[in-house]
Amino acid sequence: MGRRGPKAVDIGLLNCWEYEWYKAFHVLRDGRALPGGLAVFAPPLDNTRRQIRSWVERLKNMDEDEYLRINRLTCARIAGKADEASEATDEVSLSAAREWARGQRLDEIAELERYLDPKKIPEEAERRNLWKALWQAKNLSALQKACDQWANLRDVRAQGMSAFPNHILANAGEFLRMKADFRFPKSPSPAVDESRLEYLARGMAGILSNLSPMTGIERLRNVKHTQGGQLWKKDIDGREYCNCWRCEQKRTRSAYKLSAVGWWNGVALFMEIAETKKQKPTKGDGR
Numbered sequence: 001m002g003r004r005g006p007k008a009v010d011i012g013l014l015n016c017w018e019y020e021w022y023k024a025f026h027v028l029r030d031g032r033a034l035p036g037g038l039a040v041f042a043p044p045l046d047n048t049r050r051q052i053r054s055w056v057e058r059l060k061n062m063d064e065d066e067y068l069r070i071n072r073l074t075c076a077r078i079a080g081k082a083d084e085a086s087e088a089t090d091e092v093s094l095s096a097a098r099e100w101a102r103g104q105r106l107d108e109i110a111e112l113e114r115y116l117d118p119k120k121i122p123e124e125a126e127r128r129n130l131w132k133a134l135w136q137a138k139n140l141s142a143l144q145k146a147c148d149q150w151a152n153l154r155d156v157r158a159q160g161m162s163a164f165p166n167h168i169l170a171n172a173g174e175f176l177r178m179k180a181d182f183r184f185p186k187s188p189s190p191a192v193d194e195s196r197l198e199y200l201a202r203g204m205a206g207i208l209s210n211l212s213p214m215t216g217i218e219r220l221r222n223v224k225h226t227q228g229g230q231l232w233k234k235d236i237d238g239r240e241y242c243n244c245w246r247c248e249q250k251r252t253r254s255a256y257k258l259s260a261v262g263w264w265n266g267v268a269l270f271m272e273i274a275e276t277k278k279q280k281p282t283k284g285d286g287r
């Protein structure tokens with residue numbers, strides 16, 4: 001890393017990295033990218049295990065562009081409106097949308113596989129201990145040990161997420177320093193764990209945006225999500241919204257994220273639409 005000093009802050013880049021780290025830490029701690037996955041506890045309605053296995057296969061063979069297209073149709077169906085295709089127009093939004101689709105797709109695959117075979121995801125207690133070892137690491141050797149174990153988790157390797165512990169080791173000094181800061185939430189209470197995860201995700205976002213961790217943490221914490229905010233966006237069609245990943249999460253398929261039954265319904269609808277819209281004439285390479 002280069003010298004520190006006043007640097008231009010790219011809040012869009014920070015936002016992207018925060019989302020990536022947020023998911024990576026959640027996968028480490030909970031075995032899933034986003035909190036609130038309830039599929040395991042829900043009855044799969046009328047869906048047979050065989051059908052669910054076929055969904056997993058279908059999702060694995062889907063590229064980001066197809067996922068986005070099916071998702072738009074699903075949202076339109078849920079909203080009871082025709083597909084008004086607020087498709088990303090510029091390259092930056094498109095690549096952000098693809099990145100989102102990639103995470104979303106992997107998350108759904110993981111969730112469905114977890115339902116089919118709960119043993120596929122290592123024990124929850126084991127994950128929590130590993131996460132604890134990471135945030136409690138006081139020196140390089142403790143950090144190295146936690147990161148190595150993290151990188152070697154089967155699902156982490158399968159999802160290509162071993163890069164995250166490697167990024168931490170490559171920036172071990174800064175990682176240990178931000179944990180030593182008085183602002184780091186140290187309380188062992190589970191209620192504090194989410195803000196701890198957020199702190200570290202933002203700090204790592206800062207590092208990967210070539211800023212200091214504290215700059216990342218401060219800037220991301222102070223993002224305004226209302227009109228005039230740093231990530232406020234106005235589309236060509238006049239629609240205005242905060243373009244940060246949190247607000248994006250809330251807007252997307254929120255209808256079925258609210259409950260486990262809703263989650264299954266949403267996936268079932270998505271797969272139903274995917275079945276009927278299998279062919280697409282044109283396809284960019286997407287990667």
Ligand SMILES: [Zn+2]
Binds near residue numbers: 225231242245247248
């Ligand atoms: Zn926002």
